[in-house]
Amino acid sequence: MSHPAPPRTDNLTLAVRQAVADGLLGEDRPLAGFVDVQGVRESVAALHEAFAGVPDVLHAFSAKACPLVPVLRLLADAGMGCEVASPGELRVALDAGFAPSRIVLDSPAKTRRELEEALSLGIAVNADNLAELERIDALRPADCASVLGVRVNPQVGGGSIGAMSTATAHSKFGVALRDPGARERVVEAYARRPWLTRLHAHVGSQGCPLPLIARGLAALHRLAEEINARVGHRQVTSLDLGGGLPVNFADDCVTPTYAEYVAALTAVEPALLDGSYQLVTEFGRSLLAKNGFTAGLVEYVKESGGRRIALTHAGAQVATRTVFMPEDWPVRVSAYGPDGTPKTGPLVPHDIAGPLCFAGDVVAHERPLPELAEGDVVVLHDTGAYYFSAPWAYNSLPRPAVYGYLVRDGRAAFATVRPAQSVREISAESGLHRADALLTGFAVPSLR
Structure with missing residues (x-):
């Protein structure tokens, strides 16, 4: 029993x-x-259950929330993908056992080397800006298996914690859609690159109410529809719904829930979750x-x-x-x-x-x-x-x-x-094995 x-x-x-x-x-x-290992599995199960009506969705855990290899491996075993934002996070995600096809790379300052590695492995990449797209133009191999997209800032405003709000007028992230000419430049970037098939936005998490998050992601959907109408076919096939859920730190109650998140998205834009687009989510804090x-x-x-x-x-x-x-x-x-x-x-x-x-x-x-x-x-x-x-x-x-x-x-x-x-180990990290570097470690310049 x-x-x-x-x-x-x-x-x-x-x-x-x-x-x-x-x-x-x-x-x-x-x-x-x-x-709490069982608690983690139950949270992942609740996430999958909330999105059960969506035909094609990849839930990518935001590695920054808990970049510990055994925890990431537990999440992979529970059916999660992984979102990473640095070379270190990519390394721990790969070491945890995530397949490259289930990893998404987001960062506002990717180096050419980072991009080259991700593209060679077939890891999905969201370019933070149009200049990054030019780097991808030069680095992308002909047989590239990576799903590629652009991060846009819908500029819908901030929540109660400014530092956690990523869709403000002056956010450092993504292409600011409401700036003069920016939206047209994004649409044109897709029209010139048939391999751009994903759009990404991130409104925030802690301090951001569900209606604000939903408005930002509805704007992402409208942009995808506009791009597809411009090019005359369904070029954009997936939407990366970045950001997470605010967590209730006042007591043990889990609120808001993933089901409430899905309901909020559906209320603002029913077509967002109707299966027309593959979806990616990037929850972190709310799972752990x-x-x-x-x-x-x-x-x-x-x-x-x-x-x-x-x-x-x-x-x-x-x-x-x-x-x-x-x-x-x-x-x-x-x-x-x-x-x-x-x-x-x-x-x-x-x-x-x-x-x-x-x-x-x-x-x-x-x-x-x-x-x-x-x-x-x-x-x-x-x-x-x-x-x-x-x-x-x-x-x-x-x-x-x-x-x-x-x-x-x-x-x-x-x-x-x-x-x-x-x-x-602290001493070793602090340069123990180079203790004399500033006393004897300088090469003597040759005299000519």
Whole structure:
């Protein structure tokens, strides 16, 4: 007899307790990230289910959200493709096992070498601008298998987080469609290049409401129809619906859902999802954020100016956006005892501070929590994307270990995704093997 899976918070609690029991969290391992493997699979399944009525769609995970090879391989196994935006992301995507035909390369500053590699492998490329198209003209082999397109900026406006809005009037991304003459130049570029068969747009994700995203992607559809009408046949056959979904960081509820995203697109432009075009999506944060958490040890607790401050090992190095933009990127914090069980008792306001040497390294201010003490554990929720997977190296702090976990029969089991970085590895990355380079490493110019 099957039983329904426990809620996400129940699995997290089991994982924290077991991680402490297994020695993955403690005095010698004061910080770690955790990925809920079953949760990831369920999120991917929800995405596929929402698009079940679309005949031809490639869901390409945005690698920047979690560029860890084992996580990417899990996503590939679950049926995802991969969107990459740098040589490093392309390398990890290939190493994770994504077929080149299921990889999409987006970047506003691709070098000729990057383009040449992608075109030789048959990786899809979205040119960021018309000058990049000229490079592709020169580099594209006659037998090129890459699907090629252009990124356009529909200039529909920004959401509540300017830094995350990519369809503003002055966005650095894509060809700005509303600038004088730009739309005609894009149409002409397609008319001159029959191998251009895809259009791409990206409105944004966090802070961007669904109606704004839908308006931008509807504009993409209208441009595709215009191009096809101009050339007299269906040259543009696929639309890359870039961008993601905003994530609810306030509680465990998943909102908006992929089904709501599909409904919003359909409401604005029903033909967008009717099968006339192959679709590509590029979700990242919405697939991983709620399927990961960060756990850090409380090293000290002290009072300052009447404020209770918990000094932990989870700071700006793993929660960079939260520390520098706390209004836009708040995180929930939970308190656990040294044995990994949830703390109870009267709530006391705490500042949850990190270990970095600057005063602003605080991930939560005056957060009501059961009274914390040395040896306790704090959990930062919804950090499966962009947090522990892309740490900041300030103060030469080591990258934390990352573990995947599965809960079966009331017990969590772990697999190492990335081991914690050692201090010797930090030194090696910092030029250890060239320690004398600035003393003896200069060639003496010959005298003539």
